[in-house]
Amino acid sequence: MPTNILMPALSPTMTEGNLAKWLKAEGDSVESGDVIAEIETDKATMEVEAVDDGILGKILVAEGTEGVAVNTPIAILLEEGETANDSGEPSAEAPAPSTAETPQESAPTPQSNNNATQPTGAIVQNRDIFHAQGVIIEPPPFDEAAFFTDTYDVTVRDALRDAMAEEMRADKDVYLMGEEVAEYQGAYKVSQGLLDEFGETRVIDTPITEHGFAGLAVGSAMNGLKPIVEFMTFNFAMQAMDHIINSAAKTLYMAGGQLGCQIVFRGPNGAATRVGAQHSQCYASWYAHVPGLHVLAPWSAADAKGLLKAAIRDPNPVVFLENEMLYGETFACPSDEDFVIPIGRAKIEREGADVTIVAYSIMVGKALQAAETLAEQGIDAEVINLRTIRPLDRHTVLESVKKTNRIVCAEESWPFAGIGSEIAALIGEHAFDYLDAPLARVCAADVPLPYAANLEKLALPQVEHIVEAARKVCYAD
Amino acid sequence: MSTKKTSKSKKAAKAAPKKRSNSEATPATEEMLKLYRQMLMIRRFEEKAGQLYGMGLVGGFCHLYIGQEAVVTGISSVQEPQDTVVTTYRDHAHMLACGMDPRGIMAELTGRIDGYSRGKGGSMHMFSREKGFFGGHGIVGAGTAIGTGLGFAHKYRGDGGVAIGYMGDGAANQGQVAECYNMAALWDLPVLFVIENNKYGMGTSVERSSAGELYKRGIGYGIPGEQVDGMDVFTVQAAARQALGYIRSGGGPYILEVMTYRYRGHSMSDPAQYRSKEEVASYKENKDPITTLKAMMETAGIAEEDLKAIDKDIKEIVGNAAEFAKNSPEPPPEDLWTDVLVEV
Numbered sequence: 001m002p003t004n005i006l007m008p009a010l011s012p013t014m015t016e017g018n019l020a021k022w023l024k025a026e027g028d029s030v031e032s033g034d035v036i037a038e039i040e041t042d043k044a045t046m047e048v049e050a051v052d053d054g055i056l057g058k059i060l061v062a063e064g065t066e067g068v069a070v071n072t073p074i075a076i077l078l079e080e081g082e083t084a085n086d087s088g089e090p091s092a093e094a095p096a097p098s099t100a101e102t103p104q105e106s107a108p109t110p111q112s113n114n115n116a117t118q119p120t121g122a123i124v125q126n127r128d129i130f131h132a133q134g135v136i137i138e139p140p141p142f143d144e145a146a147f148f149t150d151t152y153d154v155t156v157r158d159a160l161r162d163a164m165a166e167e168m169r170a171d172k173d174v175y176l177m178g179e180e181v182a183e184y185q186g187a188y189k190v191s192q193g194l195l196d197e198f199g200e201t202r203v204i205d206t207p208i209t210e211h212g213f214a215g216l217a218v219g220s221a222m223n224g225l226k227p228i229v230e231f232m233t234f235n236f237a238m239q240a241m242d243h244i245i246n247s248a249a250k251t252l253y254m255a256g257g258q259l260g261c262q263i264v265f266r267g268p269n270g271a272a273t274r275v276g277a278q279h280s281q282c283y284a285s286w287y288a289h290v291p292g293l294h295v296l297a298p299w300s301a302a303d304a305k306g307l308l309k310a311a312i313r314d315p316n317p318v319v320f321l322e323n324e325m326l327y328g329e330t331f332a333c334p335s336d337e338d339f340v341i342p343i344g345r346a347k348i349e350r351e352g353a354d355v356t357i358v359a360y361s362i363m364v365g366k367a368l369q370a371a372e373t374l375a376e377q378g379i380d381a382e383v384i385n386l387r388t389i390r391p392l393d394r395h396t397v398l399e400s401v402k403k404t405n406r407i408v409c410a411e412e413s414w415p416f417a418g419i420g421s422e423i424a425a426l427i428g429e430h431a432f433d434y435l436d437a438p439l440a441r442v443c444a445a446d447v448p449l450p451y452a453a454n455l456e457k458l459a460l461p462q463v464e465h466i467v468e469a470a471r472k473v474c475y476a477d
Numbered sequence: 478m479s480t481k482k483t484s485k486s487k488k489a490a491k492a493a494p495k496k497r498s499n500s501e502a503t504p505a506t507e508e509m510l511k512l513y514r515q516m517l518m519i520r521r522f523e524e525k526a527g528q529l530y531g532m533g534l535v536g537g538f539c540h541l542y543i544g545q546e547a548v549v550t551g552i553s554s555v556q557e558p559q560d561t562v563v564t565t566y567r568d569h570a571h572m573l574a575c576g577m578d579p580r581g582i583m584a585e586l587t588g589r590i591d592g593y594s595r596g597k598g599g600s601m602h603m604f605s606r607e608k609g610f611f612g613g614h615g616i617v618g619a620g621t622a623i624g625t626g627l628g629f630a631h632k633y634r635g636d637g638g639v640a641i642g643y644m645g646d647g648a649a650n651q652g653q654v655a656e657c658y659n660m661a662a663l664w665d666l667p668v669l670f671v672i673e674n675n676k677y678g679m680g681t682s683v684e685r686s687s688a689g690e691l692y693k694r695g696i697g698y699g700i701p702g703e704q705v706d707g708m709d710v711f712t713v714q715a716a717a718r719q720a721l722g723y724i725r726s727g728g729g730p731y732i733l734e735v736m737t738y739r740y741r742g743h744s745m746s747d748p749a750q751y752r753s754k755e756e757v758a759s760y761k762e763n764k765d766p767i768t769t770l771k772a773m774m775e776t777a778g779i780a781e782e783d784l785k786a787i788d789k790d791i792k793e794i795v796g797n798a799a800e801f802a803k804n805s806p807e808p809p810p811e812d813l814w815t816d817v818l819v820e821v
Contacts, residue, residue: 007531008530008531008532010531010745012533032524033524033543043746045748046748049524051527070533071532209660211622211652211653211656215622215653216626216660217626219611219622219625219629220626222623223611223629225630246619247614247616253597253817254594254598255593256596256597256816257595257816258605259611291817315819
């Protein structure tokens with residue numbers, strides 16, 4: 001049957017072009033791959049190749065014609081023995097993507113006919129998606145108090161180690177990889193003892209090669225393992241950003257749900273002490289910006305253990321932001337190995353009636369100190385420990401603000417497009433009418449972190465800044 | 478067909494690849510027919526993909542493999558079922574060679590529900606865990622790190638699999654490729670690094686972008702490297718067989734630089750003005766992998782009708798794939814929101 005050769009598009013934006021030259025004449029036989037014509041666009045001259053074998057029956061658009069619309073038939077291709085006048089000659093109408101070749105009229109919801117073997121995509125109803133659709137949902141239920149009947153005192157450092165050890169005992173696919181995690185026992189001694197217990201196949205010292213080992217770990221996760229990747233600090237993870245975002249976060253979506261990536265990227269984030277601008281950045285909002293990632297930021301030892309266990313069990317890629325200044329702090333932590341904090345649930349660390357202070361990571365401790373000072377001044381502050389940055393527990397924050405009508409966001413990140421900005425947007429969209437004062441943000445100064453002790457202190461948010469901000473939104477001065 | 482080899486380090490020396498015979502001996506008829514069929518399938522599929530692109534049915538970027546068929550065909554013909562494969566975005570051929578359904582691939586190109594990624598990945602982003610194909614990556618060089626990780630998992634589990642990580646000559650200059658050579662060698666990972674050198678990273682020739690020889694880039698890490706003629710499927714096959722044998726016997730990673738040529742532009746919208754028409758014509762006329770194999774089969778006395786039957790069959794499969802891809806529905810609007818995260 002004769003077939004139309006159509007004016008091809010050379011790019012998604014091309015709508016028309018010039019037919020510069022025919023390289024085959026009517027009656028010539030052509031084979032698939034033969035160049036039959038040249039066309040011009042404003043950008044380039046390109047060759048048109050035959051896709052089928054046959055005989056060039058009739059040229060419909062003469063060479064030299066300008067402004068030929070894409071998909072216009074430019075010639076007719078015949079099989080041997082046919083003529084251009086044979087019945088069945090294709091109509092000169094350009095076929096559109098939805099020609100009537102297959103009835104589709106009664107298809108309100110497109111259904112896969114499953115002819116290409118393909119698992120169906122995961123049905124996902126995650127919290128961010130609900131939020132994007134305008135829904136505020138309650139956080140996952142969790143009876144946390146029940147776990148605190150039996151606790152042990154532990155540093156954040158050892159709680160992180162205990163979480164990894166317990167999960168590695170339970171699942172042989174879990175392994176730890178990073179710089180100095182094995183023989184050195186961790187640059188900050190977080191992985192102390194793990195090499196001895198699990199051996200060098202599961203606790204792996206890497207070269208200083210963040211881009212490479214992050215990508216390697218993602219590949220191993222695609223192939224069924226459950227890596228924990230330790231970055232000596234998240235400042236170095238900028239080298240690995242492409243794999244965290246492009247390879248880990250986006251793959252499940254790009255694969256239509258059939259191939260995900262169970263991986264934890266963890267390490268200290270934010271400022272330490274006097275290490276200068278390149279070792280002191282907070283990356284919470286960078287990662288929280290990305291759909292496909294879970295972003296967690298523990299404060300206490302209980303947070304550290306319960307959230308890291310959740311992260312390791314989570315089938316999704318998780319960015320786990322620790323804080324070097326907290327590693328040595330001791331907290332009571334539940335002894336029960338089933339203490340796993342649900343991702344997406346904030347914790348009210350201190351109940352109060354007058355003002356809500358939202359914080360994460362090291363700022364939770366500072367917010368609690370600020371609340372003590374404020375209490376002495378007659379202001380009853382409620383302190384929310386976000387724990388999960390993404391998906392954000394919007395419900396807990398909103399309910400608190402509806403109660404206190406005033407809110408301060410405290411974080412160690414820069415102000416511009418920070419987590420505080422996201423909280424501000426949340427309040428503006430969903431609690432505008434509840435506010436008795438404009439929201440206040442407490443952030444790092446919008447400068448690279450300086451080295452000099454006095455300047456560094458000025459640049460980082462302190463307890464007194466939170467107190468000031470809370471007093472301001474309470475019109476206390 | 479020239480093969481150059483390097484294996485200078487102490488590690489490579491311990492298990493230096495043996496000199497092997499290449500395609501001088503006449504291969505079995507069945508093997509020739511199998512490889513012919515695979516290469517022809519890739520070519521016809523890509524021509525059809527180009528045609529659908531021209532009709533506006535395929536969007537975005539579309540990178541065709543025409544001219545390079547012998548590379549993936551030769552290598553995949555000797556890989557084992559437990560092996561895994563990853564490549565960059567010129568990836569349709571690798572999927573076909575892994576045994577993925579042409580209809581599912583074509584339907585992904587048209588962005589439809591029956592595509593391998595349900596229309597959400599496109600030409601550059603398709604995966605099949607079942608067939609051991611892990612992408613399809615849009616970032617040059619990133620696939621090599623993923624491939625090294627696939628190999629890490631094979632070794633961790635001891636499943637005997639080898640990861641085959643394809644990259645282009647352009648990717649070979651990415652820093653992470655060097656990082657991966659280092660780790661793969663350090664940890665003796667079962668990874669075959671395949672550099673498909675088609676002479677141009679987009680519009681920049683290898684001469685203008687790459688110092689030294691790409692197959693020698695592993696020397697410092699103790700990774701044996703070899704450069705082979707990628708326009709001859711049996712040369713590629715023989716090199717891959719030996720390389721995979723070396724890796725499977727515990728030798729660690731191996732680099733295969735396969736010299737090939739793409740007939741089409743880098744992507745559909747590339748007028749390819751950085752190379753001469755004579756150069757392209759010379760490859761098509763003198764080096765074409767399918768024509769070469771066809772001539773070989775004629776010499777071996779394989780009947781013309783047998784080849785015609787294959788041609789006809791493939792034309793039908795590809796035609797069906799195109800029809801399937803045109804008629805498959807677009808994904809439903811609610812699919813916008815699925816597959817961002819696995820719901821726990």
